[in-house]
Amino acid sequence: MRDSTPAALIVQWRELAEILRAEGCPEVAAARERCASELETSLHKHDNEPLSMNQAASESGYSAEYLRRVLRDTPALNAGRAGKPLILRRDLPRKPAAALVGTGPKPYDVGADAQSLVSRQGAH
Numbered sequence: 001m002r003d004s005t006p007a008a009l010i011v012q013w014r015e016l017a018e019i020l021r022a023e024g025c026p027e028v029a030a031a032r033e034r035c036a037s038e039l040e041t042s043l044h045k046h047d048n049e050p051l052s053m054n055q056a057a058s059e060s061g062y063s064a065e066y067l068r069r070v071l072r073d074t075p076a077l078n079a080g081r082a083g084k085p086l087i088l089r090r091d092l093p094r095k096p097a098a099a100l101v102g103t104g105p106k107p108y109d110v111g112a113d114a115q116s117l118v119s120r121q122g123a124h
Contacts (some may be wrong), residue, residue, distance in 0.1 A: 004107035006043055010036045011112045019114045025121050050086035061095035102121040 013036040020029035023099065028036045052106035060067065070083050070093065080086030 002107045002109065006039060009108055010040050012108060016110045016114050020117060023118045025117060028117055032037060047090040049089050052090055056087045056092055059089065060092040062093060
């Protein structure tokens with residue numbers, strides 16, 4: 001099973017773009033590259049967003065007080081200032097979530113997508 005996280009999709013989309021380019025579909029390959037770049041930019045913005053302690057508590061599952069202690073113990077993680085602590089989303093500690101086997105969307109299949117696109121390109 002392939003990894004279907006956004007970061008893995010970026011890699012898969014770029015791999016697919018290489019396949020498409022090699023198969024003579026440069027326009028489709030360029031579109032796939034643009035998708036990968038847009039997702040990469042969006043992820044970067046999301047991961048680097050500074051969060052208040054309440055926002056961070058909501059996303060991490062830890063209390064705001066616990067997160068304040070983390071910032072006191074590791075001042076380099078404080079993206080804010082004295083009296084207004086902030087933590088970047090990428091630096092949040094995460095409580096482990098119970099994984100449910102067999103739930104969620106099917107993983108993205110680069111090979112199947114490439115074959116579908118190439119077969120459609122040949123049909124025109």
